[in-house]
Amino acid sequence: MEALREVLTWLLLVSGVGFCLIGGIGMLRMPDFYTRSHAASLTDTLGATLVVAGLAVHSGLNLISVKLVFVLVFLYLTSPTAAHALVKAAYSKGLHAPDVEDATKPRAGGAG
Amino acid sequence: MKRALILFSHLAVVWLLLSGHYDATLLTYGALSCAGVVALVWHLGILDMEALPTHLGLRPFLYLPWLFKEIVLSNLSVARVILSPSLPIEPRILRVSASQRTQVGQVMYANSITLTPGTITLDVRDGQLLVHALTKDSAEGLLSGEMDRRVAHLEARGAQREERAGLLGGHGA
Amino acid sequence: MNVFAVAMLGILVTMLLALVRAFLGPTVYDRVLAANMFGTKTVLLIAVSGFLTGRPEWLDLALIYALMNFTGMIALLRFSKFENLAHDEQGK
The missing domain is CATH 1.10.287 (Helix Hairpins)
Known part of the structure; x- marks a missing residue:
């Protein structure tokens, strides 16, 4: 049981850090600001989740793992908000972006 | 109270x-x-249905597993794009409609889009979202509209109740 | 080798990559994006280092850092939008 937990911790932490590294590489490889923001969200979602999950598996079910869940909830609430605020600021200030393609559907019935 | x-x-x-x-x-x-x-x-004076969306009940917790599955899948596809030597990206901006009726629902939809790597919401206006998509695949996933449907379903019954009680703020469609 | 040390090394390398992007720019938004990513990686670094040193109480610091990073980010963007932190309209 203890050995299984050890192996699981290794697996989760290493794969989480791997996703963080891929996101970091993406930050350098991507050609413009908007595509870089996708790479950054890679590290904030699955990278952070796997690292925190690895720590939680190591500590077991107690107040420490509850705090880890809090860290994750904060990251999940704040990272899309921060990313959206940033790209919205860049877009409204006219940073060069691809043209808009219209894919809206006509709304069924009256507007709510 | x-x-x-x-x-x-x-x-x-x-x-x-x-x-x-x-x-x-x-x-x-x-x-x-x-x-x-x-x-x-x-x-x-901000203790309203936006600050504390009690009308949604526990249904968001049923939506979370599906959202997490989507996050994992899109993470893997974006990671593959970053690691492939040719960097096969086709960035584009799409205007899609959000069929949610409340502002809370639209915010939930826009945040779900931003949370999945490969798509990011640029702007929300008049029930329409501007979304930047990294690849053809992520754009197609967005256009299939499954996430839109699920979030709309999430708020459906609660919104009806608030509407009857006359509590629903107009969001200007 | 300790798993937490390996994880910390990986996170530090990621932070280094973010720093490189912050120095390269080219726009101010790239730099803010890199700074934000640096901040969220700091949260993970504090959490992992707490486990490495056997003091998981450091998670409280990680929580505070996550909130501070977010607040600072929003304040910075608000400043860049209105060029003022106190009023909603420019030049008021």
């Missing part, structure tokens, strides 16, 4: 879980600071 009690009990649970010390002094401090936060929120 009901919302104030709900907010207070949630804050109390968060305090108890974060503190880990349960003697009389610290519990008193905890109760005082929870009451202080509730009083501040009350004074600011």
Whole structure:
């Protein structure tokens, strides 16, 4: 049981850090600001989740793992908000972006 | 009043879980600071269905596993794009319609889009979202509209109830 | 080798990559994006280092850092939008 937990911790932490590294590489490889923001969200979602999950598996079910869940909830609430605020600021200030393609559907019935 | 009690009990649970010390002094401090936060929120007048969307009930928790599955899948596809030597990206901006009827629902949809790597919401206006997509695949996933449907379903019954009670703020469609 | 040390090394390398992007720019938004990513990686670094040194209480610091990073980010963007932190409209 203890050995299984050890192996699981290794697996989760290493794969989480791997996703963080891929996101970091993406930050350098991507050609413009908007595509870089996708790479950054890679590290904030699955990278952070796997690292925190690895720590939680190591500590077991107690107040420490509850705090880890809090860290994750904060990251999940704040990272899309921060990313959206940033790209919205860049877009409204006219940073060069691809043209808009219209894919809206006509709304069924009256507007709510 | 009901919302104030709900907010207070949630804050109390968060305090108890974060503190880990349960003697009389610290519990008193905890109760005082929870009451202080509730009083501040009350004074600011933001204790409404946006700050505390109780009308959604527990249904968001049924939506979370599906959202997490989507996050994992899109993470893997973006990671593959970053690691492939030719960097096969086709960035584009799409204007899609959000079929949610409340602002809370639209915010949930826009945040779900941003949370999945490969798509990011640029702007929300008049029930329409501007979305930047990294690849053809992520754009197609967005256009299939499954996430839109699921979030709309999430708020459906609660929104009807609020509408009947006349509490629904107009969001200008 | 300790798993937490390996994880910390990986996170530090990621932070280094973010720093490189912050120095390269080219726009101010790239730099803010890199700074934000640096901040969220700091949260993970504090959490992992707490486990490495056997003091998981450091998670409280990680929580505070996550909130501070977010607040600072929003304040910075608000400043860049309105060029003022106090009013909603420019030049008021």
